[in-house]
Structure formats: structure tokens, C-alpha cells
Amino acid sequence: MSPHAATRGRGARLAEDVRDAASEATSRAAGAAGSVASAAAEAAAAVLASKPRLRGWIHACTAPLALAACIVLTVLAPGAGLTWACAAYLACSLVLFANSGVYHLSNGHFPTRVTTVLQRFDHANIYLLIAGTYTPLSVALLAPGTARLVLAIVWGGALAGIVTTLVWRTAPRWFATLLYVILGWVAIWFLPSFWRADGAAVVWLILAGGIVYTVGGAVYARRWPDPAPRWFGFHEIFHVCTVLAWACQCVACYIAVLG
Template sequence: MEFGEEFTFQEYVADGVVHGLGVIAALAGATGLIIWAAHAGPMGHLPLVAIYAAGLLATFLLSAAYNMTLHREARAVLRRFDHAAIFLMIACSYTPLALIGIGGTNGVALMLAVWTIAVIGITLKLFFFVRFERFTFQLMLMQGWLAVLAIGPLIASFSLGVLILLVGGGVLFTLGTLFHLRDHLPFNRAIWHGHVLIAAGMHYVAMFMILRG
């Protein structure tokens, strides 16, 4: 693939910088959170933290692999995994939030609902990418905002700071999709991925606050 077909060299470099920052932040953040959970947090929280960390790492690594690859055939395959990873990251982020932050029946129900959507979304992205592209986009947004169905338990379980970070990250991610959909907008990929990076950072801080208690 040559520059100019999907993006210019300058857009490629800008997106590369964002992805480089994202991968470094994900590696450092995931490692630090697991080490902290292993030494300072309850041992029962460690597997849930590991799930969150794995989803975070997988998403940023797959996104970097797809967006930085110029080989046309490889991009076609990696694109499926890149999009599927978004469903994975949302589900992995919800897991400790639901089971540690909310807990009880409400937490389990929220986690099961999010993972059910994740399985559907990942399956459609991997095997029926073009056919259900619009539907999976809507499904992704629904999965991300599923917490509004548990707004009562969320308000009862989390501090105002955590709620602001969670909602703020969700709003940033949603706004970022507007740039993602505008292929002809200069640097739309870098802007979209910048929104994802900042939103993930906000959710990371919220996750740490939830785990710290």
C-alpha cells in the first residue's frame, strides 16, 4: 500500500506517535497495576486486575499492529482483530468495575451482560466484518454505555471522582468515534486514537481508585 491511498505520510507519523504513546502507557500501566494488586491489594482482586490489564494491552498492541502495517493483505486481517479488540477491552474494563466496585447480584449481572455483547461483537467482527459493520458499531456503543442500566448501584458504590472519570472517559470515546467515521478529515485516525488513549487513561485512574477502595 502506498501513502495517499488511505492516509498521507504525515498522518501515518502522527498516528504512529499516538500509538507509540499508547503502547508504552499500556505496558507501564498494566505492569504497575498488577504489581500493586499483587502486593497491596486483596489477592482475590489480582485475577480481575489481570483480566483488565490483558484487555488493555491487547487493544493497544493490536491497534498499533493494524494501523502501523502497510501491507494490504495483512491490514485486512489485522483490521478484524483491531475492531474486535474494542469489544474485548470494554468487557475487560467492566469486569473489575462490576465485580469489585459494585459486587453482588447487580455486579454479576452487569458483567455477564457486557461479556455476552463482547462475544457477539467479537464473533461478528472476526467472521462477518463487512456484513454487520454498522450493527457492530452500534453494538459497541451500547456495550460501552451499558452501565447506565445500573446507574443506581454505580452511584451507591463509587465516589464522585470515580463517576466523573468513568463518564468522562465514555464521553471522550464516544466523541472520538465521530472523527473515526470521517475518513476524509485530515488526521482523523490520530484524533480518534488520541480520544481512545485519553479515555483509557481516565478509566485507568478510575480503576486504580476503585481497587484502592
């Protein structure tokens, strides 16, 4: 065999070895990618299997109802100040229920990064709803100076709570619940003013909503009772409480703004 033929033979064998190595590496990479995809699919399936079947549906179904109720209130509100106050209430209500519905229904379907963002906003939106609910009540029923004081307190507290939620990602459940309850009960100091301005109905509705919110917060913090974990667990009780409490205080807003 000539030297040139031998060289060509060694080159051919080397090229074949390179192709084999590349093919093997590609197969290993594809196998690893398949393993990762399979693990992700299994994790998503585990998340979905562990959630009650009604998780998310309560808030998802409430979102369009809240939107309709708040649009009517905003359109009927007399004066620019009350219109903007009701618009803020509309935005806060819609953001809470819509985001909560999307987050809880999509958990296990979306990438982890997206789910984490939705979860953070889900928790932060509770502060927004508290402040948003106080806004039309304060503008409608309180003297301008007192209304500004209440709004400064609740919106300042909401901002602090949102920052805490977004920054302190490992905050214990009881701590977040405590902040919600404290901010939510700011109104107790101004209930006599609400009573003098619009009578007992608004006050009793605010109190009823606050009590139901507090009960829901206690259930959420304790994870009990958990009556039917496959369908309707402790988290669903919490969501029902938020809807009932929101409804009570929405009626209070209607009476205060349109009464």
C-alpha cells in the same frame, strides 16, 4: 550426407529450439513476476502515501504506558479476585493498543493477508477493552450477584461483537460504531451502585471516558473532522479520544480497586 548425420543435425536443431523456447518462457515468467512485484510495491507505496504520518504512533506509544499502569494496578490489587480482574484489564488494554499500533504502522509493509488479520483484530479488540474495563470496576464496587450480571452482559456482548466483526467482514462503519457505543454505555444502568460504593469521582471518570469514547466513535463513523490529512486526520482524532477515555477510566479503576 549420411542418414545418421542428418538425424543428428535435426536432433541438434530440435534441442536448440527447445532451449530457446524454455529461455523465452523463463524470461516471460520473470517479467510477469517482476510486474507483480512492482505492482505490489506500487500498491504498498500508495497505501503509505495516503496515510497521515502520525497514523499508528498514538496507540503504539500508549501501549507501554498502558502496560506499566496496569501492571502496577494488578500488583497492588488486594485479593485474588481483584488481581485476576485487573489482570484481565491489563491484557485487554495491551492487546488493543499494541495490535492497533502494529497494524497501523505496518499497513503497506506486510502482506495483504497479514494486514487483513491485524485489521480484524484491531476492530474486535475494542469490544475486549470495553469488557476488560468493566471487569475490575464491577468486581471492586458491586455486590457479587450484580457484578456477575454486569460481567455476563458485557463479556457476552463483547463475544457477540467479536464474532460479528470476524464473520461480517463488510459490515458498515456506522454499524460497528453503534455496537461499540451500546456496549460501552451498559454502565449507565449501574452508575447509582458505583456512586454508593465509592462516591462521585469514579462515576464522573466513567462518564467522562464514555463521553470521549462516544465523541471519538462519531468522528470515526463520519470521517470528520479531518484537519490535516497528511499528518493528523480524523482517524488520529479517534485514536486520541480512545487514549483520553482509557486514561479517565484507568484512573477510575485505580480509585475503585485501591481506594
